[in-house]
Amino acid sequence: MRLRTPVRIGSRMLGGGNPPLLLPDIDMFFNADIAMAQHMVKAVRDAGLTIIKAAVLHDEAIALNCGTMETFLDNRGRPVTVDYRRLISKKVISKDEHRRLFRFIQDTGLELVLSVYDLEGLNLAVDSGAVAIKIPSSNITHQPLIAAAALAPVPLIVDTGKSTMVEIARALEWAAPARERGLIVEHSPEAPPAPLARHQLMMIPRLAETFDLNAGLSDHHHGNEMMLAATALGAVVLEKGLTVDDPDSDQDVYHAMRLSDLKPLRRQVEMIYDALGDGRRTRPSDRPVPHSRMGAVAARGLSTGEMLSLSNVGFALPPLGVGAEHWPIIEGWQARREVAAGEPVGWEDIEPPS
Known part of the structure; x- marks a missing residue:
């Protein structure tokens, strides 16, 4: 994949030949349990990572109370169907609780990428010192939010899950002003975890080439193999949900990585990136001819x-x-x-x- 102009996300440079960013996402997996969230934050720091992702979800009214049902896989891979409004409601915390959590994250020494779902959340994210804003896949058709986020003073990440190429092109056109500060497009296979044949990891280089952007992966595989493959395909961001090692059944938990995955996964990504090299093969003039030649x-x-x-x-x-x-x-x-x-x-x- 052709190297593109790097994007600075906080203290990290992404793209342009720099190592990929392993981005653990606590999102709202802690279900309003701030102590659990703090425990997860400390685990990310202790794993040697420097940037964490979370979300701003402060208003249950983003989900209508209209009886819509949502199906996901529980922590053992079994389908569960629940009321969508209730599912969202149990994850909501107040703006002040968000601010306190974000300060805790920063005091721990981590930088913060934030998903946003509405304009108030976007403002809170910027005011809280987020080093990048993410548009989650559910908002890829949310023109007012994308247009406002594209004018924020930090880079923008756009997730493309469950969207067509037409929808992706339209969203990236709305997001175009962010190119000045840095715009990254993420490939996002469907959740619940899609069959392997539908992961379509070749979308990572395709998105990069089609839109001339650095591309990453928002991973929804049950396991961490797809992030390793994405490293080899040139992904600049490797984002995946993060939960405790023995989580309760909940949305997206089945395909989230566990806290104990962090250290070995970080090392595996580093090893694969180091092994990629620069695509050139030369023999230094001072290196002797190999003994195995004739x-x-x-x-x-x-x-x-x-x-x-x-x-x-x-x-x-x-x-x-x-x-x-x-x-x-x-x-x-x-x-x-x-x-x-x-x-x-x-x-x-x-x-x-x-």
Whole structure:
């Protein structure tokens, strides 16, 4: 994937050949339990990460009380159907509780990326010192919110889950003013976890090329393998929900990573990124020729003036004689002196025919 202009998210530079950002998302997984949220924040810090993602969800009225039902997989992968308004309501906390939580996060030494669902939440996120704003996939059609977020003084991340390319193009057009500060587009496979064939990870480079943006992954796989694959595909952000190791059944918990995943996953991402390299292969001039290559040897004793052919020259390792890659040049040359059978045939032993 072609390198693009890097985007600064807080203290991190993303894209342009920089390592990807592993972005654990506590979102509202703590269900208004601030002590649990603080425990998760400390675990992120202790895992050696520097940026965490959360959300601003302060008003249950964003979900109508109209009897709409939502189905998700519980923590054992079994379908559960609940009232959508109730599901949202139990996650809502007040603006003041958000502010206190965000201050705690920052006092812990972490920088903060925030998902927003309404204009009040956007203002709170900016006022709270978020280093980036995210438009969640549910709001990819929310023109007023995207347009306002695009004018915020920090970079913008747009999640594209459950959307068409037309909807993505339209949302990114609304978000265009954010390109000046940094705009990242995220591929987001469907949740509940989609079958592997529908994860479509090749959308990551496609989104990057189509819209000339740095692209990332919002992961909804049951397991962490997709984030490793996305690292190899050039994703600049690897975002995934985060929950405690033994969570209660709740929305999105089935495909969230556990606190104990953080340290090993961070190391795996770092190893894969380091292994990618820069796509170039050169051999330093001072590096010796590998011993495993072959050089010319006398297949039988060579007489002075004898012409070289595959009947009297063989090849053996290490390459003490003329390298085998030079055979098209030296075939038909003649021996300047006698060379015993099995001995290397060096440049000093041969000459062009007279």
